[in-house]
Amino acid sequence: MWCLLALGQRNSTNDRGTLSRYNGLVRTAVLPADEAAIERAARIIRAGGLVAFPTETVYGLGADALNESAVRKIFIAKERPFDDPLIVHIAHIQQLALLARHISQRVWDLTERFWPGPLTLVLPKTDRVPSTTTGGLDTVAVRMPSHLLARKLIERSGCPIAAPSANRFGRPSPTTAQHVLEDLDGRIDLVLDGGPTPIGVESTVLDLTQDPPMILRPGGVTLEALQEILGEVRLLSSSASEAAKRSPGTRWRHYAPQAQLLLVESAKLEQIVRELLEDGKRVGVMVRQSHLPCSPPSSVLSVIHMPLDLSEYARRLFAALRELDAHRVDVIVVETVEERGLGRAIMDRLRKAAQDEKSHQ
Ligand code: AMP
Numbered sequence: 001m002w003c004l005l006a007l008g009q010r011n012s013t014n015d016r017g018t019l020s021r022y023n024g025l026v027r028t029a030v031l032p033a034d035e036a037a038i039e040r041a042a043r044i045i046r047a048g049g050l051v052a053f054p055t056e057t058v059y060g061l062g063a064d065a066l067n068e069s070a071v072r073k074i075f076i077a078k079e080r081p082f083d084d085p086l087i088v089h090i091a092h093i094q095q096l097a098l099l100a101r102h103i104s105q106r107v108w109d110l111t112e113r114f115w116p117g118p119l120t121l122v123l124p125k126t127d128r129v130p131s132t133t134t135g136g137l138d139t140v141a142v143r144m145p146s147h148l149l150a151r152k153l154i155e156r157s158g159c160p161i162a163a164p165s166a167n168r169f170g171r172p173s174p175t176t177a178q179h180v181l182e183d184l185d186g187r188i189d190l191v192l193d194g195g196p197t198p199i200g201v202e203s204t205v206l207d208l209t210q211d212p213p214m215i216l217r218p219g220g221v222t223l224e225a226l227q228e229i230l231g232e233v234r235l236l237s238s239s240a241s242e243a244a245k246r247s248p249g250t251r252w253r254h255y256a257p258q259a260q261l262l263l264v265e266s267a268k269l270e271q272i273v274r275e276l277l278e279d280g281k282r283v284g285v286m287v288r289q290s291h292l293p294c295s296p297p298s299s300v301l302s303v304i305h306m307p308l309d310l311s312e313y314a315r316r317l318f319a320a321l322r323e324l325d326a327h328r329v330d331v332i333v334v335e336t337v338e339e340r341g342l343g344r345a346i347m348d349r350l351r352k353a354a355q356d357e358k359s360h361q
């Protein structure tokens with residue numbers, strides 16, 4: 001028998017408004033993203049350094065996308081395989097032609113409707129883009145973020161910014177400055193703290209080098225919204241070989257908490273949690289619809305009530321996984337969500353986080 005525990009949020013900055021930590025001898029500064037901090041961040045980017053900054057999706061780890069040695073530092077800081085390509089962020093539509101070739105009417109229709117916003121377009125790359133940025137591919141992934149801080153930083157830096165999520169490779173993506181520090185403290189030059197990110201899951205990656213276009217990663221812009229503009233749109237098959245060929249980043253377990261993650265339908269949730277507890281496991285649960293029976297407080301069961309609204313759910317998703325890890329649970333049991341709209345992106349992240357683990361679907 002279990003009782004529901006409410007888990008609190010942690011602050012991302014201390015009472016002086018800034019936060020710095022030491023990891024060995026190196027220090028990563030965290031600054032509230034005011035004008036002076038953005039200027040300092042832009043100087044770091046221009047000098048070939050690394051800055052984490054908020055976008056509307058998650059925090060990104062940015063470097064000058066056209067500077068090969070700067071981009072290399074991203075892979076090293078994140079421990080990301082060098083063949084997993086980065087998304088390049090721009091502030092003005094004019095920057096697109098610097099990066100991509102074959103910009104068709106279809107591209108303009110999409111950018112007019114969805115940029116700035118959480119849609120990444122994969123297009124043939126120009127010679128200006130180092131192959132390190134694109135993981136050796138001859139295509140480049142480009143996006144114009146809607147977050148004002150992100151666009152200001154790109155503008156002030158005077159270059160497109162390559163920015164994958166600012167986490168260690170394979171971990172849940174960071175939606176606060178504190179999450180960035182948890183993973184990258186001491187490995188990067190600066191974190192711009194702009195508060196929690198409003199969408200909470202990454203951008204939709206759409207490959208326009210094939211016809212019909214293919215969604216390589218579901219995200220902030222839904223399949224339904226893309227179909228309105230493009231008509232037919234394919235979704236990358238979850239078959240491992242197809243995914244690896246089209247989108248190298250999908251090959252590995254991703255977004256994963258330290259605990260084992262089980263994705264479970266509502267009907268089976270209660271029974272599975274009960275069995276795990278009987279096995280002596282410390283269990284974390286992310287529940288939406290199901291009711292778990294309430295009983296005396298327990299140090300072995302932590303429950304997070306996830307919102308019914310899918311946008312709210314997406315915003316909380318990665319923070320909830322990190323929170324349960326902080327409670328040192330052995331297993332996180334997550335109730336499945338419906339696969340429509342943003343639910344596709346949520347289930348994609350949860351499946352990848354559960355990869356190679358026992359599935360109860
Ligand atoms: P992240 O940077 O962590 O948000 O991940 C970026 C995602 O975009 C990864 O899954 C990459 O595989 C994918 N991606 C980036 N560039 C390309 C590209 N040129 N072709 C196909 N997928 C790409």
Ligand code: MG
Binds near residue numbers: 164165173
């Ligand atoms: Mg990522």
